[in-house]
Amino acid sequence: MLRRATTIYRRLRTLSVLGRCPRRHQSISAPERALQYAVGQRIHGFTITEVTAVPDLFLTAVKLTHDSTGAQYLHAARDDKNNLFSVQFRTTPMDSTGVPHILEHTVLCGSERFPCRDPFFKMLNRSLSTFMNAFTASDYTMYPFSTQNAKDFQNLLSVYLDAVFFPCLRELDFWQEGWRLENEDPQDPSSPLVFKGVVFNEMKGAFSDNERLYAQHLQNKLLPDHTYAVVSGGEPLAIPDLTWTQLREFHRTHYHPSNARFFTYGDLPLEQHLQQIHQEALVRFQRTQPDTAVPTQQLWTSPREDHVTCKPDAMAPDPTKQNTLCVSYLLGDITEVFEGFVLSLLSSLMISGPNSPFYRALIEPKIGSDFSSVVGYDGSTRQASFSIGLQGMSEADNERVKRIINDTIDDIIVKGFEEERIEALLHKIEIQMKHQSSSFGLSLASYVASCWNHDGDPVQLLKISECVSLFRQKLLENPRYLQDMVQHYFKDNPHRLTLSMAPEESYQQQQVQQEEAKLQAKIQQLSQSDRQHIYQKGLELLSAQNAEQDASCLPALKVSDIEPTIPHTPIQMGSAGGVPVQYCEQPTNGMVYFRALSNINTLPEDLKPYVPLFCSVVTRMGCGQLDYRQQSQQMELRTGGMSVTPQILPDSTDLDMYEQGVLLSSSCLERNLPEMFHLWSEIFNSPHFDDEERLRVLVMMSAQELANGISYSGHMYAMTRAARTLTPAADLQETLSGMDQVKFMKRVAESSDLTSVLRKLPRIKRHLLNPENMRCAVNATPQKLSAAAAETERFMGNIASTRKERKAVRPHVVQKPLAASGSSATRKLISEPNFQPCQMKTFYQLPFPVNFVSECVRTIPLTHPDYASLSILARLMTAKYLHGEIREKGGAYGGGARMGGGGVFSFYSYRDPNSMATLSAFRGGVDWARAGSFSQQDVDEAKLSVFSAVDAPVAPSDKGLGFFLSGVSDEMKQQHRERLFTVTHTNLVDAANRYLGLGQRTCGVAILGPDNDVISKDPSWVVK
């Protein structure tokens, strides 16, 4: 006994010594340190139950249980500075009032130790967090954050623990975040009563998205017996049934340590986390028996069919084809880790890429525009599911689609899968494990969340190679292994649902009527004194929202905690076949990342709108000896992906100057470098542009994707449109990625004959894939850099014949040196010295129940001394003014301001019930800033928030990319950094006056939203 105790003591002492000595500390890695924990060891109220090395992911997993409450804990020790914390609760509602979602919002509104209003949003400005958020899933609620700063980690941990375990849950918070009846104008008791509330509006916005609506219906109907039958986020019409008491009761029973799972990740010591969690929260609880488990769904004895309706989509590529149909199969329990692994592999084999049986059977005959929004394996519910079907199809094809799905399954059972496709998939898994992302901790937390939530083993889930080898062994033992699985889970499975969805002309109107009926029912029950009470509450909420806020209880980093200098990114310039190449040595873990930027200065203007389409098809139509199926197969077998995207890169010194191009991006394992370059060579030398049918499939999928994206990214479209008339770069941005592009693609998708488009592709190719206009970048390990250089050289030799000097279309081309290092290589920018910025107000009337509003102002370029002030001003106005006006008072999901690299200062709102009031709030924000009634503390907080974005972690694959694309060097970044540090209160007021005051600079406005009376009567608006 004694001896053992001594050994442990000595070991602990060694550890603490290591902890104090930074140099020694570095010599032993975080995963190695964690391996020294022993099962049974007790630390700060926790007991270690498992210690496992996971070499695939370079981490050690440590599992613990909290002794007195039973709280579960998983730590992933890994040498990554971007440390992450998350706590998740199993939240399994039994109605659609959105109680877990509203709770997720309200716990963040103030807590025992931090009783100020909205500590969560305030911490965004008091920390250097790299991520802060909260999610409500169908059966759990998760609160994650990450940061690279140890002090910040402790601060955020205190705030998060207090928020979830000891929230105030004030009635006013419930009113603001959940729902309330309130006078339309809170100050006018005679104005009509309406529903308000952040979650209420958020969910109205969410369900205006037909894809989201369909997914919700499908889950509710496939798993109808328990919590999955309801809407955890809240069904807009059911939200007003929730009471404040029910909310607090749900918190008491669900947000308890006995129902909690903690996860930490990174290189910070585990002991410290445990101590803080134990002392600040868990020590105050006793164990309970939470009744939150999800029972297994009773399996059906025969398949079911159902039908739902949705709103018509004004942006649909083909208005007569707007139906969705899919078949969803219930699979096994997700806690069966290996089975889940195989089923998700199987799902990829069945649906991914042009070689998969369902792609051939459903996509290629062009019955619909794309797969249904829910497709493939879904492991987010206790029992997983697999769905397959189409969207953008005609109702008349319903039977045909069902038949195809059945026939395809029969066919798979007979034929199985080609061995090469299985290899390609396993290769993809290998790449996913090797690729270093900048938010690995967050990915891990989400990856294990569902399985762990149902008491599956999260550590088992991390042992991916074990699953791969077991899978290979099973295949070897039984070559029909996968086919048998298809027989069992698909062919012989009676628990399957066929769900169709069709638009209904009056859908939107019915929704409005139902909301109105609900509202009137509520109102009819009100007595005169209730009405008076509502009016008083409205005023109370307004005055709370307007009250001077004291956030001094919250912990905060200081500006002096910010690193004064940026780390140097090692870049070497070279050349290959006369093309400049930037090399960046990085710990890429055996991966090589290759990029090339090719400018499009010589492309005729009439072809410009086709550039995004060209980019999306050029790697997907076949090349050289390979047809598009073989090409896809080779890309999956040899690379981590190959893509081409349009790029508009505003100049850092002149608003009327920009570089325009396309960016080729790709990655591969070191051993596959020659194969990857071979594929690029074939795409340059002999791409296939002859298959109109193939082109039509790709065009339809792109147009559908764009149309679906509007309700999700409406604020981006509003900002792009509002900026359009302000700078030449913004004008081009609208053409290539704004509403103009959405409408352009809709027209292309609608045209019955694509031969003219097909004929344009080789013309575009001659201008875009031309080494004459190119520069390249390679990120690889130091050991592989010279091999990569040799391969790049060979590649340039192979494509030399595509090189041709052509004349730029626009007259003013300005050459800028690529690097300060004396290399002769240049970037060729387009200058438009005669560009005249002008005012423009655009309104897109769309069938949404909410608006997306934006106003943009032309200001100054990146290198201007005032740029730093405007960047900080945007954060300051967002945190201290716009958030309060647009979200808290206005009920929008979000709103704020930001400064863009192209010199455009943008205001925006997201899923916003208002339009004109929000435009006034933007102006109000400017007046507020000009009046200068903010404190030094406010300025410091805005600086922290700017720096947390500036210092966001960059993955090894992306290091040096900013310099490669925009020529922004470490020196320029450092100069900007120093300016950010020195910005004063006076500078900010000055910048607001000089750049944002009315009449100071040209601005543009755009709104996407429903029918708007004010706008339709005002001729100064362009209505689209």
Ligand SMILES: [Zn+2]
């Ligand atoms: Zn929400």
